[in-house]
Amino acid sequence: MYPDFCRFQPEPVGMGKVKERRRSSSGLSSKPDKMYTCVHCGHLSPHIYKTYALSSENLMKLLECRKCGKLVDKYIEYDVIIVAVNLLLLHQPAYRHVLLNDPFSSFWKLGIIFPFCEAYCHWCFQKGMETSPNRVDFYELENDFYRVLLRTAIGAGVFHLFILITSFIRSCLFRNMVRQNFSYMSVLKGTCMCGFYSVFELVSLVWSFKRMDSQYVFIYGIQWFTNVQSYIATTTASSPTSYLIVGIAIGLKLIALQLFDDHVPVLDF
Ligand SMILES: [Zn+2]
Numbered sequence: 001m002y003p004d005f006c007r008f009q010p011e012p013v014g015m016g017k018v019k020e021r022r023r024s025s026s027g028l029s030s031k032p033d034k035m036y037t038c039v040h041c042g043h044l045s046p047h048i049y050k051t052y053a054l055s056s057e058n059l060m061k062l063l064e065c066r067k068c069g070k071l072v073d074k075y076i077e078y079d080v081i082i083v084a085v086n087l088l089l090l091h092q093p094a095y096r097h098v099l100l101n102d103p104f105s106s107f108w109k110l111g112i113i114f115p116f117c118e119a120y121c122h123w124c125f126q127k128g129m130e131t132s133p134n135r136v137d138f139y140e141l142e143n144d145f146y147r148v149l150l151r152t153a154i155g156a157g158v159f160h161l162f163i164l165i166t167s168f169i170r171s172c173l174f175r176n177m178v179r180q181n182f183s184y185m186s187v188l189k190g191t192c193m194c195g196f197y198s199v200f201e202l203v204s205l206v207w208s209f210k211r212m213d214s215q216y217v218f219i220y221g222i223q224w225f226t227n228v229q230s231y232i233a234t235t236t237a238s239s240p241t242s243y244l245i246v247g248i249a250i251g252l253k254l255i256a257l258q259l260f261d262d263h264v265p266v267l268d269f
Contacts, residue, residue, distance in 0.1 A: 034181070035180060035181045036048050036072060036073060036100070036101050037072075037073075037096055037100040037101060037179070037181065038065040038067065038068060038070070038072045038073070038096075039072070039073050039074070039075060039092075039093035039094070039096040039097050039101070040065065040068050040070045040093055041065060041067050041068040041070075042096065042179065042236060043065055043066065043067035043068065044179070044180055044181060045063065045065060045066070045072045047063055047072075048062065048063060048072050048073045048076060048101065049061060049062045049063055049076070050063055062074065062076075062077070073096075073097055073101050074093075075093070075094060075097035075098075075101075075102075076097075076101070083097065083098065087193075087226070090225055090226065090229050092229055092232065092233060095190070095229045095230055095232075095233040096233045098189075098193065099186045099189050099190050099193075099230060099233050099234050100181065100186060100233065100234070104189055104193075107188070107189040107192045107193060108192065110192045110193055110195060110196070111156075111188075111191075111192035111195070114192070114195030114196060114198045114199075115149075115152045115153060115156045115195065115198070116149070117198035117199060117201070117202050118152050118156075118195070118198040118201065119145070119148045119149040119151070119152040119153075120145075120202070121198060121201040121202055121204075121205060122148050122151070122152065123144065123145050123148045124205055125210070125211040126144075126148065147264065150260075150264075151257060151260045151261070151264070154256055154257075154260055155253045155254075155256050155257045155260075156195070156253075158249075158252050158253050158256040159191065159249050159250065159252070159253040160188065160191050160192075162245075162248065162249040162252055163187060163191050163227070163231065163245070163246070163249050164184055164187060164188065166245045166249075167184065167187045167231075167234070167235050168184070170235060170237065171235075177236060178235070178236065179236050182234070182235065182236075186234045187230075187231075187234045187235065189234075190227070190230030190231065190233065190234050191227065191230065193230065194223065194226040194227045194230050195223075196226075197219050197222040197223045197226070200218070200219065200222065201215070201219055220250060223250060224243075224246055224247060224250060227246045227249070227250075228242045228243050228246050231245060231246055
């Protein structure tokens with residue numbers, strides 16, 4: 001007679017992902033090389049799932065957290081789209097899954113693509129504000145795009161740097177409160193991933209090249225809230241502290257962008 005976990009036999013959504021991980025022996029080994037994090041309470045666990053060899057195929061059972069009793073990481077069975085929706089909905093467990101349990105090694109690509117999107121949007125909005133009748137078609141103003149790209153890179157650099165510095169200071173001052181598997185790489189993953197707000201700006205270009213104030217509120221609101229969830233997940237900081245730190249980081253980024261606009265001339269020729 002098969003035990004209860006045989007009900008997993010109809011292959012659930014995202015199972016391929018789990019199987020791939022199983023092949024890489026990350027879920028169950030006698031000597032785990034990595035500690036996983038319970039996505040609900042943050043408690044560390046050596047394993048996420050357990051495999052059983054029955055007849056010709058292996059079966060898997062997700063393990064429960066010893067502290068809260070819930071599944072350590074239910075998201076390993078979920079599709080990427082569902083995880084992305086949960087990230088958008090600011091579900092803290094989804095952030096813990098992506099930033100602490102998932103390898104997510106290609107995060108640096110997001111760190112390049114999203115600033116490009118942001119720079120392109122700013123470039124379009126900047127040209128959308130011009131009213132001169134004899135202006136050149138802005139698609140020909142390539143040089144100005146490089147300037148805008150540099151501007152965006154500086155703003156993103158200031159933001160990433162401030163978040164990393166505060167997490168470093170916090171890890172030095174509050175050693176007892178920092179999680180055992182804390183890493184600066186996971187903090188950087190979070191700031192890179194949360195740059196997806198630029199995609200919303202990109203979509204808004206379909207309707208207009210003129211930026212409205214409500215768009216600023218929407219875009220910076222998304223940036224603030226998602227980065228707060230990311231900061232809480234990676235550093236275990238409290239919500240007020242995270243809101244304050246991310247708010248200051250966004251403020252510093254805006255100051256850096258303003259200083260750039262004031263001191264670097266627009267290449268409009
Ligand atoms: Zn737990």
